Amino acid sequence: MVNISINGQKIQAKEGANVLQEAKDLRIDIPTLCYHNDLTTFGACRLCTVEVKTDGAWKFAASCQTEVAEGMEVLTDSDKVKESRKLAAALLYYKYPGTQAVRDIAEKLGVEVAPTETDSRDCILCGLCTRTCHEIVRADALKFQDRGLGRSLEEPKIEFISSACIGCGSCAYVCPTGFVRMEAVDGKRMIWDKVFKMAVCNNCGRYFAPVEQLEFISRTTGVPVSNLMTCVSCR
Amino acid sequence: MAFSSWNGKIMDNRTTGKGAGKAKKSAEGAFPAQLDGQSFAALMGWNGLVIVDPKADVVALTLAYLKEAKGLSCGECSVCMIGIDRVLDILKKMAAGKGDQYDLGEIEEIVKGVMANGKCNFGRATALTPVLDAVKYFKADFLALPKAEKKFIEHKDYRSAVTAPCMNACPAALDIPGYIELIRNNKFKESLDLVRERCILPGVIGRSCTHICEDACVRKDMDGSLAIRLLKRSAADQDLQGGASALTTPKVEKKEKIAIVGAGPAGLAAAYHLRRMGYQVTIFEALPKAGGMAAVGIPDYRLPKDILNHEVDLIKRMGVEIRFNSPVELLNWPDLQKEGYAAAFLAVGAHVGTKIGCKGEDIASDDVVQGAEFLRNLSLGKRAAPVNKVVIIGGGNVALDCARNCIRLGYKHVEIVYRRSPAEMPGSKEEIEEAIHENVKFTYLTAPVGIVRKAGKVVGIECLKMKLGEPDASGRKRPVPIKGSEFTLKTDMVIAATGQKPDLVLLTGKEKVDMTTTWGTIKADPRSCSTAVGGIFAGGDCVSGPATLIEALNMGNKAAKSIDAYIQGKTFADDLTFEGIDVSQQRDMGFVSPAKTGEVKFLEVDERLKGFAEVEGGFNAAAAMKEAQRCLRCYRLMVWQ
Numbered sequence: 001m002v003n004i005s006i007n008g009q010k011i012q013a014k015e016g017a018n019v020l021q022e023a024k025d026l027r028i029d030i031p032t033l034c035y036h037n038d039l040t041t042f043g044a045c046r047l048c049t050v051e052v053k054t055d056g057a058w059k060f061a062a063s064c065q066t067e068v069a070e071g072m073e074v075l076t077d078s079d080k081v082k083e084s085r086k087l088a089a090a091l092l093y094y095k096y097p098g099t100q101a102v103r104d105i106a107e108k109l110g111v112e113v114a115p116t117e118t119d120s121r122d123c124i125l126c127g128l129c130t131r132t133c134h135e136i137v138r139a140d141a142l143k144f145q146d147r148g149l150g151r152s153l154e155e156p157k158i159e160f161i162s163s164a165c166i167g168c169g170s171c172a173y174v175c176p177t178g179f180v181r182m183e184a185v186d187g188k189r190m191i192w193d194k195v196f197k198m199a200v201c202n203n204c205g206r207y208f209a210p211v212e213q214l215e216f217i218s219r220t221t222g223v224p225v226s227n228l229m230t231c232v233s234c235r
Numbered sequence: 236m237a238f239s240s241w242n243g244k245i246m247d248n249r250t251t252g253k254g255a256g257k258a259k260k261s262a263e264g265a266f267p268a269q270l271d272g273q274s275f276a277a278l279m280g281w282n283g284l285v286i287v288d289p290k291a292d293v294v295a296l297t298l299a300y301l302k303e304a305k306g307l308s309c310g311e312c313s314v315c316m317i318g319i320d321r322v323l324d325i326l327k328k329m330a331a332g333k334g335d336q337y338d339l340g341e342i343e344e345i346v347k348g349v350m351a352n353g354k355c356n357f358g359r360a361t362a363l364t365p366v367l368d369a370v371k372y373f374k375a376d377f378l379a380l381p382k383a384e385k386k387f388i389e390h391k392d393y394r395s396a397v398t399a400p401c402m403n404a405c406p407a408a409l410d411i412p413g414y415i416e417l418i419r420n421n422k423f424k425e426s427l428d429l430v431r432e433r434c435i436l437p438g439v440i441g442r443s444c445t446h447i448c449e450d451a452c453v454r455k456d457m458d459g460s461l462a463i464r465l466l467k468r469s470a471a472d473q474d475l476q477g478g479a480s481a482l483t484t485p486k487v488e489k490k491e492k493i494a495i496v497g498a499g500p501a502g503l504a505a506a507y508h509l510r511r512m513g514y515q516v517t518i519f520e521a522l523p524k525a526g527g528m529a530a531v532g533i534p535d536y537r538l539p540k541d542i543l544n545h546e547v548d549l550i551k552r553m554g555v556e557i558r559f560n561s562p563v564e565l566l567n568w569p570d571l572q573k574e575g576y577a578a579a580f581l582a583v584g585a586h587v588g589t590k591i592g593c594k595g596e597d598i599a600s601d602d603v604v605q606g607a608e609f610l611r612n613l614s615l616g617k618r619a620a621p622v623n624k625v626v627i628i629g630g631g632n633v634a635l636d637c638a639r640n641c642i643r644l645g646y647k648h649v650e651i652v653y654r655r656s657p658a659e660m661p662g663s664k665e666e667i668e669e670a671i672h673e674n675v676k677f678t679y680l681t682a683p684v685g686i687v688r689k690a691g692k693v694v695g696i697e698c699l700k701m702k703l704g705e706p707d708a709s710g711r712k713r714p715v716p717i718k719g720s721e722f723t724l725k726t727d728m729v730i731a732a733t734g735q736k737p738d739l740v741l742l743t744g745k746e747k748v749d750m751t752t753t754w755g756t757i758k759a760d761p762r763s764c765s766t767a768v769g770g771i772f773a774g775g776d777c778v779s780g781p782a783t784l785i786e787a788l789n790m791g792n793k794a795a796k797s798i799d800a801y802i803q804g805k806t807f808a809d810d811l812t813f814e815g816i817d818v819s820q821q822r823d824m825g826f827v828s829p830a831k832t833g834e835v836k837f838l839e840v841d842e843r844l845k846g847f848a849e850v851e852g853g854f855n856a857a858a859a860m861k862e863a864q865r866c867l868r869c870y871r872l873m874v875w876q
Contacts, residue, residue: 040864043354046314052826059826060351066828087348091317125310134421144311144420156310 004072013068020048020063028076030063031085031105033092033176034126039135041065042127046088047105051075060084086110096122101177121178123158129171129180130158139216141165160192167196167210203234237291240368241266241283243822247372249289264815270396270875271811280873281361282820284368291876292390293373294380297366298326299393300874304362307397307870309416315358318349322366329380330387339370339377346370351825355868356453360821395874396811401463403818403871404451407433407789408810411448412868415466419863423473423856424480430467431482433792434785435507435550436500436529438475438542441468442851443533445632445663445783451819453869458829462854462862465835469859475545482507482549489513491577491802496563496741499527500784501582501775503547504791505798506555512799516555521562523615527584528776529784531614532607534636535847536643540614566741568771578770578798581757582791583741585776586611589734591628594685594697596731602693603686606633606732613640622727624648626696628683629732630660633781635667637730638675643847649675652724654682654701659711669850672840678724682714687723695723737777756780762809764794765801772798818871833862 001012006023013022018041023030033045041064050063053073063076075081086109093106093113098120107113125144133142141164145157167189172182182191187207189196196210208231218225239246244265266285267278277291278284279300286293301323310316322342328334346363353359370377379385401411410429417426430437444464452460474480491514495502498520506516524530525547529538551557563583571579588605590596596603601619606629612618621644627634630653641649651670653660656679660667671677680701687695700720703712736755739747749767752758759766759773766773774790776782793809800807836852843850854862 042311044312046312046352046354049352054826061826061828062352062354066826067830069829084348084352087344088314088352091321091345092313094321095313095317124313127311130421140421143422156316 002068002070002072004068004070004074006074007076015068017068018064019050019052019061019066019068019072019074022068023050023063023074023076030076031089031109032064033101033105033124034128035064036128036131036174039128039131042131044126045092045124047085047092047109049081049084049088051078051081082110092124096120096124096177098122099124099177121181123179124177125156125158126176128174128176132170132174137166137168137170138220139164139166139168142171160194162192162194165192165194166213166216167191167194168213199229201231201234202229204231206231208232236266236285236287237289238286238372239266239283240365240372241280241285242820243283245372264817267816269815270873272814275875278873278875279365279369280875281364281871282822284365284372292388293369293376294326294330295388295390296393296874296876297369298323298330299390299395300365300872301326301363303395303397303872303874307357307872308362309355309357309868312354312358314349315353315355315362318345318353318358319362321345322363326377329377332381332383332387334381336374336378339374342370343367350823353825355866356821356824357868357870359823359825361870361872364822390876393874393876395872396813397873398813398818398871399869400451400453400819400871401448401461401869403813405448406783406786407792409433409448409467411463412866412870414470415461415463415863415866416868418466418470418859419866421856421860423470423859424477427470427474427480430470434467434788435482435504436543436546436784436788437467438471438546439500439526439529439538440785440788441465441471441853442538442542442849443529444785453819453821453824453867454827454865457827459832461866462832462835465833465854466859466862469854469856471542472853473856473859475542479545479549482553483511484553485511485513487513489515491515492517492575493798494519494571494576494579495582496566496579497521497527497582497584497775497777498525498547498557499582499584499775500529500788501584501791501794502527502580503550504788505580505582505774505794506791507550507553508792508795509798510550510553510555512795514799514802518555518557519561519563520557520559521583522611523559525557525559527582527787528586531586531611532633532636533784534610534613534640536639536843536850537636539849563741565743566746566771568746568768572770577802578772580764580791580794580798581741581766581771581773581777582775582787582794583737583739583777584787585735585737585756585781587736587738588731589736591683591731591733593683595688596686596729598686598688600688600691600693602728604728604730606637606730607735609637609730610640613644618644621645621647624650624726625728625730626724626726627651627730627732628696629653629734630655630662631732631734632662632666633735634730634732635662635670635675637732639666639670639673641730642673642675643844650678650724650726651675652678652681652683652696652698654680654714655711656680656703659703669837673843680714681724682716683729684721686729693726693728695725696729697721697723735776735781739777754780762793763797763807764790765797765807770801772801821869827867830865832865833858 031047043062043065048063051058052061089106089109090111092102096102098118099122130142141161145159172180187198198207199211201208214228276288308316346367414426414429446464449460495518498518510516526543588607681698685697700717701714704715707713757773759778764772764774774794775787797807838850
């Protein structure tokens, strides 16, 4: 255990834990758009920023990517923190003014948000879908199409690798803005630009999972597909 | 110099404007005075603004800088990418004659916010930092636009360059943050492709490079450098495990033939790039194997030869012909030209051991050998029976390679004798450490003076104790003999690993005079690889003397560009250098949460000594992606006029 203080409150934190999780455990509200308990942290949205003091000086840090350290002092609601979060939110709102999730958080953090009719559901590059696909599903169908030296993409975006997608829908579930859309029609599931044939439950006869997903599970676990043909409710 | 804010130090020699005349004197090295040996009128870089010509247009320079910065922002964190966009939009609005001082206030606020809250060093140091200096100290220039006192003119003659502390340290200037970023994004193949642009032996270099890039890593003094070499290796390993990708074959075929002498790193790199451009390339190799020192110098336990052979095969499959066992005994340039060769690249390496300079070493015998020769024979399958005790003279990597090989070959006692102290030892720290684990004995501050023989067999080596004196030309402290300290070290064999030079028998007559140095190396331009003879180029160890694989490989990269320029009748343009600019400088680092570098497994010593199995394990994909997360992306951008 390590001794840290959050907003003056002295606590014992688990070694290796991040500041965001410790603050959440104390019921301190810290806004996030790219954080998920079950995934590695990414530090993309910069909304969870806090002030930390380690070697005498106060500095900004993304709390999700800051590991607790003995003697660390943290401020989660100083004026500077509020200003920094507001700026990050204002920038997100500037870029994605029609995306509800961004509008909500920007408004909450004090950004003046103008009314709008549009519902643009933009991708804000939070990386929740890419991390879910890699770390949880292990299908690696979503990757950042990135920029940097010598590459000349106008805007970074998420690359969908159709051949690797198993249609599980986890990305749509975890997406905070509704950018990833998933639709179901007549025994088919449409996700990104790929159409999946749905399997029927042996017991209740309802569509319950894409055939490709069952085949993927079978491949990775060694269980024959025929043993996987029962839906969660009937199992 | 009219103005400089380099590294946050303001020097203002203007007659108007905020802070004018604050400092008249400029300390040397306080700001970049030249770029690539040339002067400039105005420069905006990650670390500030330098205005030489007072008439330079700071507004246009700022816009040009932001456009370049936009292309480098990865988009992974919101503030940097959107911050650049927002500042660009505000400035464009001002350039269009709209806006006021509140806009400049907003720019200041955004820049400070991005510097404090950006995820990586690109956002914290490079993306917007100098823009703050521009709007702060050249406020009037910006405000003149909306007041219609000045019309915005977009200049097109700006040049730009990008480096990073690691890139700048790398002899081949690999885009290290770039390929690490691709690994972080689970794009191993794309990462490998990026590495291959400048390093065509990624698996080889990923195992055996001296990685001076890691010494320049900004995280070095925080929680340890990125494992850059191992990340490169992981890109190569993942590709090999996934079925191995081929190299791109040329789009167009060119008729010109090019002869390359030597299939070492320099020769192979030149061959790859020339073949990619479409040239018909033939490599003449004296040995039955390709790879040069990677094949017959670096031991198998550091570099399994199937890795090297695979990477050589890929180059061969592009259509590069390698003629093995084909030493060029005499370089007859007119004859080669008659055979249709348009250019020749000499990359014969430095494979001849130099003398230790002690009595009795000239007597030909099996028990006094040269280090390079010892390693070469071992690689070519010529093994002599191990003896009880061997003494290796020298402190470089060749000495260490010989010692660790001897341990594996079953030599009972292996001792390295070095004339200076551990601090001056040029061999890599990792290898010294592993050699100690493997029971190699080190004797420092000791120099050999004579080989002692009994009945024609070596029985010992007479030595002198040394002490350290003043530093010599290399900057290392000079060893000075201690009078009367002679003693004899018992040994059955001596390996001399004190240096190598090239074998230049292929040069004779006038060419020999024109093309060689007093050091016994080939005289060639270090940037273009051109020699005194038109059409003949040279690079690698035969020009530089014994150096690292990556240095030789980079000379091959340069030679290919230079040969292409020669054949096409164009001027050779080398990469820009950042000489005289401290790329490690950065105004504020912000907070970096400590994260330890990923560890790799090393083979147990018992297992190692059974043979020549690879000692160091690599990162698997997950470990590589985790390590790649630690990269701070310290890209340094400069835009100038």
